[in-house]
Amino acid sequence: MTAAPALSDHDSRLKVPPSIDFLGGVGTVTGSKFLVRSGDSRVLVDCGLFQGLAPLRRRNWQRPPVDVTELDAVVLTHAHLDHCGYLPVLVREGWRGPVYVTPGTAALVEIVLRDSAHLLMEEAAHANTHGWSKHRPALPLYDDRDAERALSCLRVVDFGTPTTIAEGVELEFGEAGHILGSAWARLELGGRSAVFSGDMGRQAHRLLAPPRARPECDVLVMESTYGAREHRDEGASDELAELITSTVAGGGSVLIPAFAVDRTEVLLIELAKLMRAGAIPEVPVLVDSPMALASLRVYRRAIGERWAEIRSDLAGGDPFAVPNLQELRTVEESMRANHPRMPSIVISASGMASGGRVLHHLTHLLPDRRNTVVIVGFAAAGTRARQLVDGATQLKIHGRYVPVRARVGVLEGFSAHADSDELVAWANSAASAPGTTFLVHGEPAASAELARRLGVELGWNAVVPRDGEHVVV
Numbered sequence: 001m002t003a004a005p006a007l008s009d010h011d012s013r014l015k016v017p018p019s020i021d022f023l024g025g026v027g028t029v030t031g032s033k034f035l036v037r038s039g040d041s042r043v044l045v046d047c048g049l050f051q052g053l054a055p056l057r058r059r060n061w062q063r064p065p066v067d068v069t070e071l072d073a074v075v076l077t078h079a080h081l082d083h084c085g086y087l088p089v090l091v092r093e094g095w096r097g098p099v100y101v102t103p104g105t106a107a108l109v110e111i112v113l114r115d116s117a118h119l120l121m122e123e124a125a126h127a128n129t130h131g132w133s134k135h136r137p138a139l140p141l142y143d144d145r146d147a148e149r150a151l152s153c154l155r156v157v158d159f160g161t162p163t164t165i166a167e168g169v170e171l172e173f174g175e176a177g178h179i180l181g182s183a184w185a186r187l188e189l190g191g192r193s194a195v196f197s198g199d200m201g202r203q204a205h206r207l208l209a210p211p212r213a214r215p216e217c218d219v220l221v222m223e224s225t226y227g228a229r230e231h232r233d234e235g236a237s238d239e240l241a242e243l244i245t246s247t248v249a250g251g252g253s254v255l256i257p258a259f260a261v262d263r264t265e266v267l268l269i270e271l272a273k274l275m276r277a278g279a280i281p282e283v284p285v286l287v288d289s290p291m292a293l294a295s296l297r298v299y300r301r302a303i304g305e306r307w308a309e310i311r312s313d314l315a316g317g318d319p320f321a322v323p324n325l326q327e328l329r330t331v332e333e334s335m336r337a338n339h340p341r342m343p344s345i346v347i348s349a350s351g352m353a354s355g356g357r358v359l360h361h362l363t364h365l366l367p368d369r370r371n372t373v374v375i376v377g378f379a380a381a382g383t384r385a386r387q388l389v390d391g392a393t394q395l396k397i398h399g400r401y402v403p404v405r406a407r408v409g410v411l412e413g414f415s416a417h418a419d420s421d422e423l424v425a426w427a428n429s430a431a432s433a434p435g436t437t438f439l440v441h442g443e444p445a446a447s448a449e450l451a452r453r454l455g456v457e458l459g460w461n462a463v464v465p466r467d468g469e470h471v472v473v
Helices: 009-015 054-059 087-092 103-130 144-151 236-249 263-276 290-304 331-336 358-365 384-389 420-427 444-458
Strands: 019-024 033-038 041-045 073-075 099-101 154-156 163-166 169-175 183-189 193-196 219-223 254-257 285-288 325-328 345-348 372-375 394-397 400-403 407-410 436-440 470-472
Touching: 019 436, 033 183, 041 163, 041 183, 073 163, 087 103, 087 144, 099 103, 103 144, 103 154, 103 290, 219 420, 236 254, 236 263, 236 372, 236 407, 254 358, 263 285, 263 290, 263 345, 285 290, 345 358, 358 394, 358 400, 372 384, 384 394, 384 407, 420 444, 436 444
Parallel strands: 041 073, 073 099, 099 154, 193 219, 219 436, 254 345, 254 372, 285 325, 285 345, 372 407
Antiparallel strands: 019 033, 019 470, 033 041, 163 169, 169 183, 183 193, 394 400
16 A cells, blocks of 8 residues: 655645734734734734733734734725834834735825834824933834835725735735725635624715725624714714814813824814804814825825715815815924914824823813813723723823823714614624624723624624634635
């Protein structure tokens, strides 16, 4: 009897079924990283920064959780920092391979990574000058050279265009409706398939068309940011109008920490609508974020060129044309916004108040009872925005405690994330259920509740993975 030929190491690896390692975005809404193995190929889906609680932020400084010498490709679902902001760290460690993105993500990632590097370098310099960091000297996580090298790796793939990105791995992007360029990513893995939702958008986004239906797949990896909550869209405009009107009547200003990409654009559309209707006074609107202004140019171009992601009813005109709009670009202009000459609306990044110019505005505006701070997006645990939502009476900013005397308003109706009902509906939009659904990118209670709903309402096998867990597709 002739013995069967021995399998080579290469042949043995090809027979190993595809798998996923959960390296971030588990038990938290930040740091999304999912390593897909298929045969000899290694693909990282998303490459996000951890934000919020100090133990999470410290993970950004640890050795990368992937061996960059074995990685074949990176796929980014969209341009928010918690999905793309770690990419320059990979590059600093030697990564020079392809990073696959949609056209909109390519345009926005360029803005986001350059701004992130600038802020990290600026924050380190500020800490060294003013002595508020325990590190001597304080260093940035990465610098502008790392960001530029990361941008040189981008490879653009159009929506709905299957593309081979590694041996035995095919990628297809579909519109996710969260921000411009946002996508779900389908990976074909040698006879098995996995879909990664990225961040899912709303059915009624003020700028973007609804998400494209989920494709058939064996495994679904889905976000669960609002897995335990439904948005209260009704009355959100009225609540914002009341906060602005009453604050201005009392001689105060309104500060809105807002994500520079998409949330600022949504707010400008809403403010323009309210002013046209006479629902709020035509006070100055100050947009103080270079990144927000750069992304605003991309959104205007997308509307002008009628990109397919943009809602059809926005064709023509400038929906961001707010009366008395002031675009603050220089540091000197930003500093003047700390003490508005008259009641004003200040929109500044970052949305979670984890960094950026908004910290200086909070320092100066929070102690005055006449002012109002409005939180309009998801606030992760450990961020200053979350502390304000939870009723903090002081915030620690640049090493000093700032008293919170200003009114704090919380509006969920402006979220760009799908809520629990919308997530369940999107998951169920394909003809058949996946074999297993993994709930990620959510705080523990939110992920657990969405898993429960998928199990009870749809009869699905829904799991909340552990951080670092390895599963077979």
